[in-house]
Amino acid sequence: MIARLRQVALASLVLLGLLLTPAVGGAREYLQLFVNQPYLELHTGPGRGYPVFHVVPRDASVDVLFRRTDWFKVRTEHGVEGWASQQDMQKTVLADGSPFRFSLGDRAGFTAHRFELGMFAGQYGGATLVSGYGSLSFNSQLALEGALGQFLGKFSNGVSGDVGLTHVIAPEARWSPFLMLGLGLVHVEPKATLVQAANRTESTAYVGGGVRYYLTRRFFLRAEYKSHYVFTKRNQNEEVDEWKLGFAFFF
Amino acid sequence: METGIRVLLLTALLAGLPGCASVRDWYHQRAERRAASRAQSAPPPPSESAQDENAPPRVIEPEVARRKIKVPRIRSSNVEMGLDYGALSIEDFGTHPVYGITAAYHITEDFFFQGEAGRSRGGRTSFETLGGNVQLLTESERRFTYYDLSLGYNFLPGEAFIGRGIAMTSAFYLLGGIGGTDFAGDTKFTVNFGAGYRVVPADWLALHITVQDRVFQSSLLGTTKLTNNLEARIGTTVFF
Numbered sequence: 001m002i003a004r005l006r007q008v009a010l011a012s013l014v015l016l017g018l019l020l021t022p023a024v025g026g027a028r029e030y031l032q033l034f035v036n037q038p039y040l041e042l043h044t045g046p047g048r049g050y051p052v053f054h055v056v057p058r059d060a061s062v063d064v065l066f067r068r069t070d071w072f073k074v075r076t077e078h079g080v081e082g083w084a085s086q087q088d089m090q091k092t093v094l095a096d097g098s099p100f101r102f103s104l105g106d107r108a109g110f111t112a113h114r115f116e117l118g119m120f121a122g123q124y125g126g127a128t129l130v131s132g133y134g135s136l137s138f139n140s141q142l143a144l145e146g147a148l149g150q151f152l153g154k155f156s157n158g159v160s161g162d163v164g165l166t167h168v169i170a171p172e173a174r175w176s177p178f179l180m181l182g183l184g185l186v187h188v189e190p191k192a193t194l195v196q197a198a199n200r201t202e203s204t205a206y207v208g209g210g211v212r213y214y215l216t217r218r219f220f221l222r223a224e225y226k227s228h229y230v231f232t233k234r235n236q237n238e239e240v241d242e243w244k245l246g247f248a249f250f251f
Numbered sequence: 252m253e254t255g256i257r258v259l260l261l262t263a264l265l266a267g268l269p270g271c272a273s274v275r276d277w278y279h280q281r282a283e284r285r286a287a288s289r290a291q292s293a294p295p296p297p298s299e300s301a302q303d304e305n306a307p308p309r310v311i312e313p314e315v316a317r318r319k320i321k322v323p324r325i326r327s328s329n330v331e332m333g334l335d336y337g338a339l340s341i342e343d344f345g346t347h348p349v350y351g352i353t354a355a356y357h358i359t360e361d362f363f364f365q366g367e368a369g370r371s372r373g374g375r376t377s378f379e380t381l382g383g384n385v386q387l388l389t390e391s392e393r394r395f396t397y398y399d400l401s402l403g404y405n406f407l408p409g410e411a412f413i414g415r416g417i418a419m420t421s422a423f424y425l426l427g428g429i430g431g432t433d434f435a436g437d438t439k440f441t442v443n444f445g446a447g448y449r450v451v452p453a454d455w456l457a458l459h460i461t462v463q464d465r466v467f468q469s470s471l472l473g474t475t476k477l478t479n480n481l482e483a484r485i486g487t488t489v490f491f
Contacts, residue, residue, distance in 0.1 A: 029323045045420035047360045047408045066326040066454075068490075069360045073454065096320045105359075117356065117364065119400040121429050128440040130429050132366075132400055150431050152440045191437070218358050247402070249358045251329075 030063035030075075033092040033100055040092065042082025046071035054080050062092075070105065105218040109250060111172045112140040118222055118248025120149075124160065125240040127153025133248070140171040145180070149242075158188040160228075160242075162206060178224075180208040186230060186240075204228045208242075218249040328490045331355040331457060335369075335486025341395055341434070342469075342478035344373030349395075349482060353459075361405050365426065368398040369482075373434065376472070387471070392436045395480075397465060399443050401428025411450050421450045432467050432480075439467035445482075459486040 039055040046068050054076070056062055062074040062084070070086040092100045103109055116135035123129055131149030138144070143166045150159050164182015184204045210224025223245045230238040332354045339349035351369025358364060373393040379385050407423040427444040445463030452458065465480040 028326075031323045031325055044418065045408070045410065047405075047420075049408060050410070050420070064325050066328045068328050069357050071360065072325070094320055094322065102325070119364070119402075119428070130400065130431055130440065150438070152431060152438055157438045219362070249356075249364065251358075 030065060032061050032063055032095060033074075033089070034059060034061050034095065035091075036093045036099075037088070037091045040074075040084055040088055042074065042076075042080065042084060043071075044082065046073070046083045048085070050083065054082050067102075103251075105251070107214060109218065110214045110220060113137060113250035116143070116145075116248050116250045118246050120222070120224075120244035120246030122242065122244025122246075124149065124151035124242045125153070127151040127156070127158075129242065129244060131244055131246070135166065141168045142166070143168070145182070147184075154191075156188050156190040158186060160184060160186040160204070162204065162226075164206065168212075174214045175211055176213075177211045178209065180206065180210070180224070180226065182206055184228070186228070200233070202230050202232055204230050204240075206242075212248070215247075218251060220248055220250070222246055222248050328454070329357045330491040331357065331363075331488045332491065333457075333459075333486050333488030335459065335461070335484040337461075337482060337484030339369075339371040339395065339480060339482040341371065341373045341480050343376045343472060344393070344395075345375070347372050347374060347395075349484065351484070353486060353488065355403070355488070360408075363403040363405070363424075365401045365403050365428070366399070367401070367430075369396070371395040378472070388435055392434075394434070396433040397430060397441060399428045399430025399441065399465075401426045401430075401443060403447075406446075419450050419452050421448065423448050426461070426463060430465075432465060435469075435471050439469065441465050441467040455490045457488045457490065459488060460484070461486065 035056050035058050037058065039057055040062065041052045042054040042056065043050040044053050056074075056076050060077060062076055065073040065075055065081070067073070071083045072086070072089050073081065074084050075081045086104065089100060089102070090104075094100055103113075114137055116133075116137070118133050120131040120133070121129065122131065129149050129151045131147055133145055133147040135143045135145040144163070145166050146161070146163045148159070148161045151157065162182050162184025164180055164184075166178050166180045168176055168178040170176050182205070184206060185201060186204050187199070187201045189199050206226045206228045208224060208226035210222060212223075213221045215221060224243075226242040228240040228242060230240055232238055332352075334350070334352055336348070336350045338346050340346040349369050349371035351367055353365060353367045355363050355365040371394075373388070373395050376387060379387055404425045405422040406425050409421050409423075411419045411421045413419075424447050425445075426447060428442075430441050430443060432439050432441040443463050443465045445461060447459055447461035447463075450458045461482075461484050463482045463484075465482065466477055467480075468475060469478045470476075
C-alpha cells in the first residue's frame with residue numbers, strides 16, 4: 001500500500017514537473033507587427049466582453065507573445081501587455097509592409113486544415129460506443145486518421161482502435177461526404193454469464209463512409225459508418241457494423 | 252463468400268480514390284509548366300534594343316538587396332492540462348476522495364473540449380454494514396475508475412480581483428459529455444454534466460473548482476436504476 005502511494009506521489013511529481021517546464025522556458029524571439037489602422041485596441045482578457053484598457057497608435061509596433069483561440073497576447077514598445085482580437089490583428093502589417101496573415105478558423109479552414117479532433121457516441125455491433133478520433137491531413141482531400149473507442153454492451157464490453165486513410169470527396173462543400181479504409185484491433189471482454197467467456201484480441205479491417213457538416217468557426221458535425229471485418233481465430237470471420245455521430249473541430 | 256468479394260471490390264475502389272485526389276492538379280500544373288518554358292524560349296521583343304540607344308547611359312547600377320523578413324512562429328497556447336482532487340459520492344457506496352487528470356483544448360473563446368480520467372473507491376453499503384459479514388463486492392471491485400470526453404461552454408466570463416492591484420480573468424463554465432465508468436466488475440456507459448469555475452492568475456496557470464454528476468445505469472442492488480454520482484473537485488492546470 002505504501003509502495004503504491006509512493007508510486008502515485010512520484011508520478012504526480014513527474015507530471016507536475018513536466019507541466020511546469022514550459023512556464024519557466026527561456027527567452028524567445030517574438031513576431032513584431034506594426035499598427036496600420038488609426039489604433040489597435042488592447043483588452044484586459046481574451047474575450048469579446050473584456051474592456052479595452054489601452055490603445056496602440058498607428059505606426060507603433062507590438063510584439064506578439066502568443067495566441068489563445070482567436071485572441072493574441074501582445075506587448076507594446078512601452079511594455080504594456082494586453083489582448084488584441086483576431087479581426088484587429090488582420091489589419092496589422094509586418095516590418096516590410098506586407099499584411100500579417102494567419103489561420104482564421106473559418107469556412108476556408110474547414111476546406112483545408114492540418115489537424116482534426118472529435119468525439120462520437122454511437123453503436124458498435126449493437127453495443128453503446130464512446131469514441132474519439134484524431135486526423136492529420138496531407139492535403140484537403142486525403143487524411144490519416146486514428147480512432148479509439150470503448151463499446152459497452154449487454155453481453156460484452158471492449159475496446160477498439162483503428163488507423164486508416166480518409167478520402168474527402170468534396171472538401172469545399174458544407175455537407176462533405178468522405179470514404180474510409182483502414183486496419184485495427186479489437187479487444188472483447190465477454191460478460192461472465194456467457195459460455196465462451198474468454199477475453200480475446202483480434203485484428204480487423206474496415207471500410208466505411210460518412211459525411212461532415214460545417215457548423216461555425218472551427219466546428220463541424222460528423223456522422224459515419226464503418227463495416228469492420230474481424231479476423232477471428234475461430235472457423236468463421238465476423239462482420240461488425242459501427243455507426244456513430246459526433247462533433248469535431250479543426251486546427 | 253459474396254461479402255468477401257464485396258469487401259474486396261470496395262477496398263479496391265477506396266484505394267483508388269485517394270490516388271485520384273493527388274492526380275487532380277496534374278493537368279493544370281503541366282499547362283503552367285508549358286507556358287513557362289514557352290516564355291523562356293521566346294526571343295526578347297525587338298523594340299527594347301531600339302529604345303536603349305536613345306536612353307542616357309546608366310552611371311550607377313543600383314544594387315539593393317531586398318530585405319527578407321523571417322517571420323517567427325507564433326506560439327499557440329490552447330491546451331490545458333492538470334491534476335485535480337476532490338470528493339466523489341458514489342450512490343449507495345458512500346463518499347470518498349477522488350483524484351484525476353484533465354486535459355482540455357480551447358477551440359474558441361466560448362467552447363472547449365475536455366477529457367478527464369479519475370479514480371476513487373466505493374465504501375460499504377448500509378446493507379453490508381447492518382448485515383454484519385455480508386460482502387457485496389471484493390476489494391478490487393470497489394475501485395471506481397471513470398473517464399469522459401466533454402464539451403465545455405464558458406458561460407459567464409469575467410474578471411476576479413484581489414485588492415487593488417491584482418486582476419485575474421475567470422469564467423464560470425458548463426460541462427457535458429459521455430464516457431465510461433468501471434465499477435463493481437463492469438464498465439458502464441456514463442453521461443456527465445456539471446459546472447465549474449476557472450480563475451487564471453497567470454497566462455500559463457489556471458485554478459478550477461468543478462462539480463459534476465456522473466450518471467449511469469446500475470443493477471447492482473437488485474433493481475435496475477440510474478445512479479447519480481456527484482463529484483466536487485479542485486484542480487490546477489497549466490496552459491501549453
